[in-house]
Amino acid sequence: MAKDKKPRRPRAETPKGFRDYFGAEVAERNLMLRQIAEVYHLYGFDPLETAAVETVEALGKYLPDVDRPNAGVFAWEEDGDWLALRYDLTAPLARVAAQFRNDLPAPYRRYAMGPVWRNEKPGPGRFRQFYQCDADTVGTASVAADAEICAMLADTLEHVGIPRGDYLVRINNRKVLNGVLDVVFGFTGSGDDADPSAVYDRETRKDDILRTVDKFDKVGRQGVLDLLMGGRMDPSGDFTKGCGLNEDQAGVVLSFLEARQQDNAATLKVLRDLVGHTKRGSEGVDELEQISELLVAQGYFSDRIVIDPSVVRGLGYYTGPVFEAELTFEITDDKGRKQQFGSVAGGGRYDDLVKRFTGQAVPATGVSIGVDRLLAALRAKGRMDGASVGPVVVTVMDRTRMAEYQAMVGELRAAGIRAEVYLGNPKNFGNQLKYADKRNSPVAVIQGEDEAARGVVQIKDLVLGAKIAENASLEEWKSQPAQREVARDDLVAEIRRMLEQGA
Incomplete structure (x- = not known):
């Protein structure tokens, strides 16, 4: 007679892609959250806490590089509905703005802080749960709101301990890239001259091109050129199929990515030449020029905030200005190699996200700070030591x-x-x-x-x-x-x- 097996003891280990935070780490994060909230509050934003769970329908199809939301979130079915842990703090805001639109002030300015979850493949420094700190303005199409977000982002970085000279807020505009694609596919986008087949070709290939140009910092000039055309073989021997552009078309896109000049005025001139008379491209350059003027009026110059066409941002819901905060100082990796720390925050304008719920255009813009990345940066600079004074x-x-x-x-x-x-x-x-x-x-x-x-x-x-x-x-x-x-x-x-x- 077989003996009954003893019940197996649970393994005392953290699930893959997750981690535990202990005393000093939690204390440092709480301090940073307070410091970020101080700046957000100073700018007139109100706090908002939303549920950690949303319907998959409310989250929408905006996860990076996936076609189905439940391919990138932790989701489950309940009473015929699919629910999921939130993957960012913006999608819940869109739902709130639609649900309480008759009660909230317009524009509505809110900040939110908390954990988000993504069901993605974990890797070194890449976890499935992490903290974000968002600030958004919903209900105004004025680019003054975008300029304000960029100024606030610069102030926030300095307030938490990143000195001027160690960071750069970089701004671009999705409309400019769309204008470049209009040039690539041969029409101005003004109406009569738009060949329907060219419009269809551009729109169906747009996401592939967006994903490619977003890899500029990772694979470099030649890598992006290969991916825009026939494809690229990486050092491991894996081949990635390209976007199928010809050499002239790929050259236009590459010129856009390399358009940044010594100052914002010079960059804007290059961009105007690139987008030509395309409607969307010209509109995007005009918006960047207005943002630059508004920032200069407040004392934010190119030593802190610059126009940089290589900023694309991966999420598909951005419709206008996009921005990214990059730390420019060098760190040493595990193998002793020096490299720049990179991005710690990003955001942009997303005028169509709330419209999904209401059917009416509701302009919005905002930014999200990756708290764990920012904490790691401060530790790398020796500004946090991971220790706390005990009792x-x-x-x-x-x-x-x-x-x-x-x-x-x-x-x-x-x-x-x-x-x-x-x-x-x-x-x-x-x-x-x-x-x-x-x-x-x-x-x-x-x-x-x-x-x-x-x-x-x-x-x-x-x-x-x-x-x-x-x-x-x-x-x-x-x-x-x-x-x-x-x-x-x-x-x-x-x-x-x-x-x-x-x-």
Whole structure:
């Protein structure tokens, strides 16, 4: 008779593509969220929290490089409806703007912060759950709203600790690219001269061309040229089919990607020459010129915000200006190679997203900051060390006096000082100090029977003690004692003084 198998124990491991965040990481992220919210609030945006779950229908077909939304989201069927975890914070905003359109002010300015989920293949630094911080203006077609988003993005980066010179906000316009495609396929887009077959050819190949030009930073000039034409063989031997443009057509697209000049005025002139008399292209260049003028009027020049035609943005819902924040400083990868950090935020105008719900045109524009990427950048620059100061630990020398130890931490907490009583097995005092070290505690409080009888406590400066143990001589041990005795009544005042001095 076969023996019954014991139930298998669950594996203690994080699901693939996800990760856990511990004390210092959570504290640093919360600090950054507060700093970003301060700037968003300063610009007049109101907070909004939406549900983590939306209907797949509401999310729409806007995930990168997939035809079906449920191919890129975590989705399930419930009572005949398909639901999914949100993959960004913009699609929920579109639903809110439509659902509450009679109650919200117009324009509606909101910011939102929280996790999003994408059912994509994970890789190094690429997770299936990550945080975003969005700010959007819904209900105005004015390019002043786009200019404001770009200015706010620059201010936000500086407020969280990225100095001027270490970042660049780059702006482009989807209408300009559409104008370039009009030139490529041979019509102005003004109406009568538009060959229907050319329009169909351009629109059916547009997404392929968009995806190709969006790879400019990754595969370079020749790589994009190959992908625009017949195709490209990558170093691994994999072949990617091209867009099928001829050499002249591909050359026009490449000229657009390389149109950035020394200043915005010169870039705009090159773009005007490229789009010629195409209606959409000319409109896009006009909008970029207005944005540039509005930013200059506010003191944002090309050292902070530039027009850069190589910015495309992958999502298909962008209809006008698009922008991206790039960190320009170098970091060293795992193999010791130097490389620029790259993009940490992006966004643009999406005038058709709310229209899906209402049937009426509702213009909108916004930006999303990748919090995890931005935190990684600050750590790479040494502006965050991944460490946090732990609580003051009151050790336990006598279990029968637990009430007195709790009274100590009560006084410290009432004074705004983070503190805790050691609640493990107090038998081995050395383990209590090891615990305090593991908690990164700055100070340990010690009171045994003798100290209690004399009305004093011992205060151990753990930070100074670690430094002395690492570097100091015997004389320095004596001149800078890491542990001192103070009156019990002076406990709070003494610990506050030590913390203010950096203990």
